[in-house]
């Protein structure tokens with residue numbers, strides 16, 4: 001979802017505000033409960049020691065002014081010097097304990113932040129791995145990256161700083177407020193007077209900031225989407241010399257992000273000055289009222305000085321609320337996105353009591369029966385009936401967009417069909433455990449994907465226990481072994497991101513070798529040799545006999561020579577099976593297949 005600058009739809013605000021991110025976040029973080037209790041405990045204790053100095057100052061003033069009648073004298077320390085030494089010892093102890101608890105509190109909160117972030121990152125990634133293909137059509141990779149990276153990282157400062165500050169402010173209000181009411185309820189009333197206004201202000205700013213931070217997160221997504229898209233298409237950019245256009249597009253995205261941030265900054269910066277006015281009212285009230293009472297002799301000098309210092313201690317931290325509200329809203333905007341992602345449900349799942357499938361080589365009869373399928377409302381398969389007998393090879397050909405790849409996606413249950421059935425050895429694939437179904441099927445798809453790593457790693461991808469001998473044998477069958485032998489690093493050669501250091505044909509051969517190492521009882525080759533040269537195609541064709549031995553094979557191809565030896569060839573046209581039969585039968589049919597064959601072989 002991309003939004004024009006400064007114009008977010010109304011439902012977006014509603015969604016971000018209504019789905020209670022804090023509650024959801026707390027529920028999520030409950031596995032850190034023990035750590036959070038301990039961290040909160042240290043935060044409270046640390047604050048208590050932090051508030052102590054004004055009391056110590058008050059006690060020092062009390063010793064100097066009231067001499068043998070001071071509060072400390074009543075503990076049994078008569079001489080003023082002894083009282084001061086006692087006070088100094090107490091001060092040292094308080095400071096030491098403050099330092100120790102501050103260390104403990106910091107360690108706990110920061111570790112909690114790291115733990116919550118880590119588990120959210122892992123949970124999100126695990127969850128994404130198990131989501132349907134339809135999710136990946138909805139969420140771009142840029143969006144997923146911005147959630148797992150940026151959004152998860154946004155939580156750090158809120159948990160590190162925000163949660164701790166919030167607890168400490170609450171502790172301050174309780175302790176200092178209590179002291180005020182104990183010393184002078186009238187002054188306490190005036191001091192506490194600004195607090196409700198400050199809290200109302202905080203809620204006001206929070207409401208204003210929430211949609212703005214949600215907007216910022218969307219803009220970050222826009223930037224990430226642009227980057228992943230452009231980097232993936234760098235060859236196209238260069239060949240079409242659109243570098244400057246790309247920079248302009250990126251500039252627009254970045255400006256839009258900058259503008260959204262500026263809107264949020266306008267609000268978050270206004271908060272402290274507004275709060276300061278209320279604080280001023282409280283501070284001057286204490287100074288004047290307390291001062292008058294001290295002049296009249298109804299309040300002691302020590303008490304007055306404690307009140308003055310405490311007012312500062314009470315009210316100034318409230319300015320910190322602005323930062324906390326800011327951090328909170330940033331964190332909640334991100335939390336909403338992370339938890340929404342975690343709420344995404346898979347439509348394609350294993351049924352309860354799913355059967356774990358373990359097909360023996362030589363078994364694995366695959367049948368598409370009266371199959372109908374539509375992507376949303378676009379019908380692409382119309383009553384398809386195709387059968388590959390156990391251990392046989394079938395070919396599927398047909399014009400582009402006729403539904404060939406869709407059949408394979410349905411066999412792997414990347415999507416679910418609603419009408420008809422796909423069966424393996426007479427059992428509907430919907431009855432099988434999803435993972436075990438996919439483990440039994442090998443796919444060499446037309447979109448070859450190699451991972452950053454070595455040739456060896458890529459061939460053994462999905463079969464980590466494969467021996468070097470198996471890897472080499474697979475490379476030989478796939479017709480890529482002689483090329484690998486020419487490389488200085490051999491099988492340890494790094495293929496680059498998406499395998500870009502290799503040619504298209506070499507990448508295809510490696511992905512064929514990968515499927516051979518997996519050794520599945522059912523193998524799908526979807527345009528698996530479309531990019532290889534004729535010589536390699538001939539090598540692979542020769543190997544096909546070995547590859548297809550003891551397994552059911554489904555070959556999809558535009559190059560008819562790839563499928564000519566199949567036991568049966570199905571011709572798809574516009575979602576239907578238009579023709580089927582062996583190569584010879586189809587040639588005699590004199591329809592699409594024979595026409596295509598003549599064109600491809602140059603016969604008239």
Ligand SMILES: Nc1ncnc2c1ncn2[C@@H]1O[C@H](COP(=O)(O)OP(=O)(O)OP(=O)(O)O)[C@@H](O)[C@H]1O
Pocket residue numbers: 137375378380398399400401402403404405406407
């Ligand atoms: N995820 C999708 N969402 C919507 N439509 C899709 C999706 N994937 C494929 N289609 C559409 O379904 C139809 C069949 O696509 P499919 O990939 O099965 O064709 P194909 O026969 O394998 O084509 P090609 O030979 O070009 O690979 C096409 O019209 C395509 O646009």
